[in-house]
Amino acid sequence: xxxxxxxxxxxxxxxxxxxxxxxxxxxxxxxxxxxxxxxxxxxxxxxxxxxxxxxxxxxxxxxxxxxxxxxxxxxxxxxxxxxxxxxxxxxxxxxxxxxxxxxxxxxxxxxxxxxxxxxxxxxxxxxxxxxxxxxxxxxxxxxxxxxxxxxxxxxxxxxxxxxxxxxxxxxxxxxxxxxxxxxxxxxxxxxxxxxxxx
Amino acid sequence: xxxxxxxxxxxxxxxxxxxxxxxxxxxxxxxxxxxxxxxxxxxxxxxxxxxxxxxxxxxxxxxxxxxxxxxxxxxxxxxxxxxxxxxxxxxxxxxxxxxxxxxxxxxxxxxxxxxxxxxxxxxxxxxxxxxxxxxxxxxxxxxxxxxxxxxxxxxxxxxxxxxxxxxxxxxxxxxxxxxxxxxxxxxxxxxxxxxxxx
Numbered sequence: 001x002x003x004x005x006x007x008x009x010x011x012x013x014x015x016x017x018x019x020x021x022x023x024x025x026x027x028x029x030x031x032x033x034x035x036x037x038x039x040x041x042x043x044x045x046x047x048x049x050x051x052x053x054x055x056x057x058x059x060x061x062x063x064x065x066x067x068x069x070x071x072x073x074x075x076x077x078x079x080x081x082x083x084x085x086x087x088x089x090x091x092x093x094x095x096x097x098x099x100x101x102x103x104x105x106x107x108x109x110x111x112x113x114x115x116x117x118x119x120x121x122x123x124x125x126x127x128x129x130x131x132x133x134x135x136x137x138x139x140x141x142x143x144x145x146x147x148x149x150x151x152x153x154x155x156x157x158x159x160x161x162x163x164x165x166x167x168x169x170x171x172x173x174x175x176x177x178x179x180x181x182x183x184x185x186x187x188x189x190x191x192x193x194x195x196x197x198x
Numbered sequence: 199x200x201x202x203x204x205x206x207x208x209x210x211x212x213x214x215x216x217x218x219x220x221x222x223x224x225x226x227x228x229x230x231x232x233x234x235x236x237x238x239x240x241x242x243x244x245x246x247x248x249x250x251x252x253x254x255x256x257x258x259x260x261x262x263x264x265x266x267x268x269x270x271x272x273x274x275x276x277x278x279x280x281x282x283x284x285x286x287x288x289x290x291x292x293x294x295x296x297x298x299x300x301x302x303x304x305x306x307x308x309x310x311x312x313x314x315x316x317x318x319x320x321x322x323x324x325x326x327x328x329x330x331x332x333x334x335x336x337x338x339x340x341x342x343x344x345x346x347x348x349x350x351x352x353x354x355x356x357x358x359x360x361x362x363x364x365x366x367x368x369x370x371x372x373x374x375x376x377x378x379x380x381x382x383x384x385x386x387x388x389x390x391x392x393x394x395x396x
Contacts, residue, residue: 006252006263007248007261009244010245012244013237013244014244017226026287026290027217030261030285031215031216032215033248034285039211040214040245040248041249042214043212043242044249046204046208046210047208047211047230047238047239047245049204049207049208050227050230051230051242053204054204054205054231063202065204070202087228088232092201092224
């Protein structure tokens with residue numbers, strides 16, 4: 001027996017979700033159609049609406065349904081601080097955890113010459129124009145501590161230097177509650193080289 | 199910052215999928231909108247189509263886009279054998295693994311008086327009518343080996359007896375490749391009580 005083409009197609013479509021393979025997709029199909037048709041209908045609607053309406057903020061490049069996102073539009077935030085992150089989910093993470101009250105700039109990627117991603121592809125021309133205006137006094141580089149993330153941070157810090165804007169990098173070290181014996185060596189060496197006087 | 203209402207709604211909608219919680223839903227939202235909009239669009243379409251077009255086969259109650267499903271319609275299958283399973287995914291599992299070539303009947307549940315599920319709710323009236331016709335010579339009870347699955351199997355075997363139809367239950371025991379020391383006691387006692395002469 002082959003599965004109904006419609007079901008097979010749905011199973012295939014579900015596999016675009018991260019972490020969903022053949023078996024989970026099958027489980028989802030049967031769950032949705034047997035037990036939660038309303039949920040499936042909702043999901044279809046929400047997906048279509050999101051794909052249709054969500055674009056990128058013209059100022060900070062995060063996901064937004066409006067030309068200017070709520071964060072960029074919020075005048076209570078510190079207009080002189082700009083935090084550079086790789087993805088919109090980083091914005092969410094920082095916003096829900098840190099007491100940071102400045103603005104954001106989302107690269108939607110990182111410099112990666114091997115993948116053909118140059119400065120313009122991650123919006124660095126836009127960032128450059130923004131720094132040129134002179135409103136930003138400090139940029140906080142919060143790209144991931146990977147080789148490409150570090151290279152991107154370095155590139156942007158050079159750009160900031162050109163415009164006489166202060167550039168800082170978030171601290172990398174032992175995570176809160178982490179135990180030294182279980183921390184990888186890269187993190188440990190970061191923690192040592194980034195040590196502060198107490 | 200609150201997340202955009204549209205994104206929040208999508209995140210909520212994704213949680214109807216089995217095994218998807220807050221964090222995975224968030225990851226899915228950003229993955230879909232950042233990296234796979236086409237996949238998201240496809241998924242929305244497939245879901246809507248499946249919800250719209252997939253119903254239940256009038257004969258065997260499995261998920262089907264037609265009134266009579268492909269399995270029930272297949273004249274090459276043994277029309278005298280009927281395998282009773284709980285869900286459409288059981289049909290798929292048996293079909294792709296076993297050499298069974300008879301027909302199926304999908305209960306879409308099991309007898310569960312505590313949840314208010316009686317014989318009519320799982321289509322046993324329909325099954326009764328089918329046994330009455332006299333075409334079926336043997337029913338194979340392949341409900342799950344849970345308390346409710348066993349009770350359902352027992353109920354149906356009594357029904358079969360009334361119509362002079364042979365009822366058999368699939369074997370439960372040590373799975374192929376399983377090691378005795380890791381098998382739970384319930385399975386082991388099933389394996390012993392169901393032993394065969396060699």
